[in-house]
Amino acid sequence: MAADFRSGARAKRPDRHPHPGKRPRRQTVLARRRGGTIVRPGAGGDRLRAADRSAAPRQGRRRGFRRAARQIGLQRLAAAVERTGRIRHGSGIGARNEKLRFRKGRIQRLAAFPRRFVRPVGRSERRFSAGEATVLHAPRTGGRRTRSRRAGGSVSVRRERRTGNAMLKPLHDPANGPLRVAGFMSGSGTNLRRILEFERERRRRGERPSFEVVVIFSDNAQSQAAAIGADFDLPVVIRDLAGYYRARGLPRKDMKAREQFDAETVRALAPFAVKAVAYAGYMSIATRPLIDAWLGVNVHPADLSIERDGRRVFVGAHAVRDAIQAGEAMIASTTHIVEAVVDGGRLLMISPPLPVEWPAGTRPGDAAALAAVADHNQERLKRAGDWVIFPRTLHFIGLGRFAQDEQGRLYFDGEPTPKGHKIEKTEI
Structure with a gap:
C-alpha cells in the first residue's frame, strides 16, 4: 500500500514481512x-x-x-x-x-x-x-x-x-582514626612541646584530632621528657643510651649495639600501638629497626631542596652555619621522612623563607662571629620554621593529604612534590 502524501498519512505495514528469509532479528x-x-x-x-x-x-x-x-x-x-x-x-x-x-x-x-x-x-x-x-x-x-x-x-x-597512571596510597588513612605518634627527644623537647600544644589547641576548639601523641620516648636520662610527660599527662619511656653502652663496655660508635638498642626500643613501645614517630630533637641516629617499624618524621633547620651536583647542600648538625657561610640570604626548615641516609629522606614540607639576621656589632663575612650569628638565626628559625611546619606535617599526614605511589614518590593533595611542599606565610 502506497503512502498518502496529501494527508500526511503513512502506509500501514503489511501483516507479513515481504521477505521472510531476510527478516532482521529482534x-x-x-x-x-x-x-x-x-x-x-x-x-x-x-x-x-x-x-x-x-x-x-x-x-x-x-x-x-x-x-x-x-x-x-x-x-x-x-x-x-x-x-x-x-x-x-x-x-x-x-x-x-x-x-x-x-x-x-x-x-x-x-x-x-x-x-x-x-x-x-x-x-x-x-x-x-x-x-x-x-x-x-x-x-x-x-x-x-x-x-x-x-x-x-x-x-x-x-x-x-x-x-x-599512578596509584596513590596515603601515608595514613584517617578512616583508621587519628595518627598515633610517639614523640622522640633527647634534650629540652621544645619542638615536642609545640606539637603537643598544637594538638591540645585543636581539641580545645572542638576539632577532630588528626593525630595524637600517645607516648614520649627519650634516650637521655637527663632530658626534660619526664617534665613534658607530667605537663601533658602522657606516659614516658626513658632508656639511657649512654648507660646502655657503658653497661656493656662498648664505644658509642658501635652501630651494631645501636641497632640492638633500637630493636629493644621498638619492643618496649609495642603496647602503645604507635604508627609514626616525631623525631623532635632526638640526637641519636635512627637505625634500621626504628626505620622499618614506624613512619618517622624529622625536622631539619635548612632547606633540603637546595642541591649541588645532585646532592643536598645543607645537611648535618651545622646546617644553619653552613647556609650563612655560603652566603644564603634566606633560611628555612624542612620536614622529611627518616630513612637510612641521615638528612636524606623524602621531603615533606618546607617552611616560609626567613631572612638571615646579623645582630648588632656583626656584619656579613665576619668569621669570628659566625658561630654566634648561626645560633641566633637557628633560634629564630626554630620559632618561624620548626614550630610552624612540624605539627602541620603531622596534621596533614593524619588527614591523609600526603600519599605515595608504587615507586615511593610523595604527593600532596594528589600533586607530586619531589622538592617538598613549600608553604607561604598566608597558609599559616
Whole structure:
C-alpha cells in the first residue's frame, strides 16, 4: 500500500514481512550506558561500537552476550577511572536487572549477580559473585578496604586514589582514626612541646584530632621528657643510651649495639600501638629497626631542596652555619621522612623563607662571629620554621593529604612534590 502524501498519512505495514528469509532479528537491549545503548548483535541491528565488537560474540546464546556486555561495561568503567581519577556522577553498568551503580564516587545500589564472573581489567580484577562485588574506587582521600551492605549484598571497596597512571596510597588513612605518634627527644623537647600544644589547641576548639601523641620516648636520662610527660599527662619511656653502652663496655660508635638498642626500643613501645614517630630533637641516629617499624618524621633547620651536583647542600648538625657561610640570604626548615641516609629522606614540607639576621656589632663575612650569628638565626628559625611546619606535617599526614605511589614518590593533595611542599606565610 502506497503512502498518502496529501494527508500526511503513512502506509500501514503489511501483516507479513515481504521477505521472510531476510527478516532482521529482534533487538534485545541488554545494557544501557551514558554513551549509548548496547543491543544484541545480529542481522539488521548490531549497534555495538567498533572498538567493542571484538569483545562481544557474533552469535550465540543470550547468556554469553550478557557476560560480554558486562565485560565491555567494566572495561569502560576502568578506563574512565584510570583517565580521570574518579567515577563520574551517575555512571554505571548493568545487564537487565543486574546493576552496579555509582553516584558521586560512592556505591549507590548493588543488586545480586546470579553467577560468578571474573574479568581482569588493567591492574585490578573485578569479581562479581552472588551478592558480592570488589571494585576499584577512587575517592578524594582513599587508602583502605571497607565492607558495607547494599541491597542485600556485600561490597568490598579498595579505597585508593589514582592520579594519572599512578596509584596513590596515603601515608595514613584517617578512616583508621587519628595518627598515633610517639614523640622522640633527647634534650629540652621544645619542638615536642609545640606539637603537643598544637594538638591540645585543636581539641580545645572542638576539632577532630588528626593525630595524637600517645607516648614520649627519650634516650637521655637527663632530658626534660619526664617534665613534658607530667605537663601533658602522657606516659614516658626513658632508656639511657649512654648507660646502655657503658653497661656493656662498648664505644658509642658501635652501630651494631645501636641497632640492638633500637630493636629493644621498638619492643618496649609495642603496647602503645604507635604508627609514626616525631623525631623532635632526638640526637641519636635512627637505625634500621626504628626505620622499618614506624613512619618517622624529622625536622631539619635548612632547606633540603637546595642541591649541588645532585646532592643536598645543607645537611648535618651545622646546617644553619653552613647556609650563612655560603652566603644564603634566606633560611628555612624542612620536614622529611627518616630513612637510612641521615638528612636524606623524602621531603615533606618546607617552611616560609626567613631572612638571615646579623645582630648588632656583626656584619656579613665576619668569621669570628659566625658561630654566634648561626645560633641566633637557628633560634629564630626554630620559632618561624620548626614550630610552624612540624605539627602541620603531622596534621596533614593524619588527614591523609600526603600519599605515595608504587615507586615511593610523595604527593600532596594528589600533586607530586619531589622538592617538598613549600608553604607561604598566608597558609599559616
